Amino acid sequence: MKLYNIICCSILLLLIPQVNAETGSLMRGAKSCFSGPFESHEKWLNLLGQKKKKFNREMFAKRFPKEKFDTLKNNLECKDFVYKVDGHLIEGYYLKPKKPGNKKLPVVIYNRGGNGPFGYVVFGKKLGLIAELAMNGFVVIGSQYRGGSAKRINNNGRDEFGGADVNDVIKLLDVAKEIPEADTSQVGMVGWSRGAMQSYIASQSMPALKTIVAIAGNSDAEKALQWRPQMEKVYHGRIPGFKENRQAELTQRSVSKWINKLPAKIPLLLIHGDLDKRVNVEQSKSLAMILEKEQHPHKLIIYPGDNHGLRKHHSELKTEVAAWLKKHLSS
Numbered sequence: 001m002k003l004y005n006i007i008c009c010s011i012l013l014l015l016i017p018q019v020n021a022e023t024g025s026l027m028r029g030a031k032s033c034f035s036g037p038f039e040s041h042e043k044w045l046n047l048l049g050q051k052k053k054k055f056n057r058e059m060f061a062k063r064f065p066k067e068k069f070d071t072l073k074n075n076l077e078c079k080d081f082v083y084k085v086d087g088h089l090i091e092g093y094y095l096k097p098k099k100p101g102n103k104k105l106p107v108v109i110y111n112r113g114g115n116g117p118f119g120y121v122v123f124g125k126k127l128g129l130i131a132e133l134a135m136n137g138f139v140v141i142g143s144q145y146r147g148g149s150a151k152r153i154n155n156n157g158r159d160e161f162g163g164a165d166v167n168d169v170i171k172l173l174d175v176a177k178e179i180p181e182a183d184t185s186q187v188g189m190v191g192w193s194r195g196a197m198q199s200y201i202a203s204q205s206m207p208a209l210k211t212i213v214a215i216a217g218n219s220d221a222e223k224a225l226q227w228r229p230q231m232e233k234v235y236h237g238r239i240p241g242f243k244e245n246r247q248a249e250l251t252q253r254s255v256s257k258w259i260n261k262l263p264a265k266i267p268l269l270l271i272h273g274d275l276d277k278r279v280n281v282e283q284s285k286s287l288a289m290i291l292e293k294e295q296h297p298h299k300l301i302i303y304p305g306d307n308h309g310l311r312k313h314h315s316e317l318k319t320e321v322a323a324w325l326k327k328h329l330s331s
Contacts, residue, residue, distance in 0.1 A: 026083050026175045033078035038123050041069040072131050085171045086164060088157035091144040095126060095134035096181060104183035106329035107176050108133055110142040111169055113193030115234055116159050117148050129318055136322040139182040143168040161238035162197050162253040169202040186210060186329045190321060191217060193279060200255035203262055211328035213269045213321050216279050216308050219287035221250040227280045256287055259294055268298040269324045273306030
């Protein structure tokens with residue numbers, strides 16, 4: 001298995017915090033991400049070695065050295081928690097600088113890709129772009145979405161792939177208000193793949209949102225299905241009433257059909273790899289053309305020779321995203 005998948009995509013690697021009794025706080029059972037088998041670089045590697053038969057410890061340590069792990073642990077607070085939305089218990093997490101100084105920090109809502117448990121933000125995933133944004137002075141908060149943790153916690157709800165699960169994203173703004181350092185008047189979103197769709201839909205209910213970064217995201221669901229028809233099964237399985245209301249449900253998930261419903265003149269950063277086999281690069285290119293026609297502020301970045309994960313341009317990606325957020329969010 002590729003090292004990226006080992007780091008980011010093994011659902012078994014995360015300790016799940018227990019849900020506490022009802023309190024006045026929206027966050028329940030908050031627990032440090034850096035605990036248990038993730039308490040140290042050595043313990044993390046030991047766990048990976050136990051879980052992965054072909055785990056290359058030396059290669060992993062080279063790609064993710066102890067020094068990097070220790071730097072992130074020493075400088076960031078990382079918490080996993082559970083919060084309640086529409087009567088369901090949803091898993092979430094946040095990362096922020098341990099020593100922000102005397103100022104409030106802008107908030108970035110990170111919206112993951114995937115559906116159901118696929119795409120779950122495991123420990124290693126948190127230490128990628130998410131941690132790098134936190135190191136740049138942001139409070140980064142995200143949801144695992146309803147249905148993503150059904151095997152871990154009861155009453156987790158059902159993922160509707162851009163339906164009621166969008167409420168899990170919107171609710172994060174209220175949750176962020178419980179983080180003392182968070183400036184919830186300065187909020188942006190970063191969405192990757194399906195997370196871009198989540199960001200667009202959620203923004204309709206968040207008029208004060210300052211900016212959206214959409215990475216490898218679809219903008220036209222109908223065209224996306226034509227290009228990748230195997231996703232039809234996901235839509236039928238996840239979206240209630242999809243068979244009966246196909247066109248309406250696809251339109252609801254297609255920002256290109258309702259650009260005017262986005263917060264007025266909200267700046268959009270679109271990023272895509274031109275060899276993406278999951279989401280066609282034309283999805284970002286065509287959206288950029290629509291935005292240009294509507295004179296809506298945006299920037300389009302296409303990384304040549306890169307795929308859905310944009311691994312070849314990770315350094316450029318994190319630099320572009322951090323710079324964009326710093327430009328459009330201030331505290």
